[in-house]
Amino acid sequence: MSQEVITKDDLEKLRRALIEDIKILIRSSEKDNDEWLRCADVRKLLKVSTGTIQNLRISGKLKSNKVGGIHLYRRSDVENMILGKGK
Template sequence: MSIETITKEDLEVFRLTLLNDIKKLIAAKPDERKEWLRCADVRNILKISTGTVQNLRISGKLKSHKVGGIHLYKLTDIESMIGGKFD
């Protein structure tokens, strides 16, 4: 069994390498588009009020899926409703 000595410089190099790897992981955001949106997200995308989102849902123009007490909306449903795609 061999014994290796780790110096302060070795630890500093390891720390810097680890920090750089973490920064790369944070910066590398894959597709930020969400598949499911909450009411606030829909309001921000369409620039409409909560009541308008509710009216679209009740009239059947915008399909929602209720999970617990939260209505969730598919981004693709919103895109097809207005005939466009969001980036």
Template sequence: MAIEVVTKDDLEAFRQTLLNDIRSLLANNKPEAKEWLRCADVRKLLKVSTGTIQNLRITGKLKSQKIGGMHFYKLTDIQNMLSGKNN
């Protein structure tokens, strides 16, 4: 049975290789922007409460599609509302 000695230089080279591999994985794995968002996603994006989203929906400032009891919001509608564009 052979004894192998691991030096600090070996560990540093391994660390650099590992970091480079992680960076390349993260660079290739960018999240895609969703076309439709749920209420929770819109709340996080706008940093508002559920009641505020409901008020925006009721007043017609933010359109939604209700599917199976859940409201979905189009990302472009949210961006247009924020920029002040009217459809």
């Protein structure tokens, strides 16, 4: 069985590579950065009730992401729905 020895230099190269990869990921996510809205924010924006938001979500007209029991909506999705650019 062959064994490899990992040196401090190897670990330092790995660390630098990981940092560069993280920087690239952060830069790409900043380009796609979109504000996330809670239900209350969407209600105020659309001037509708909580039930209407729920109906829009259930019908698929407004996409949400559920995080820890809270539905979050992308501002761009809400705006596209208002403009009729949704699905």
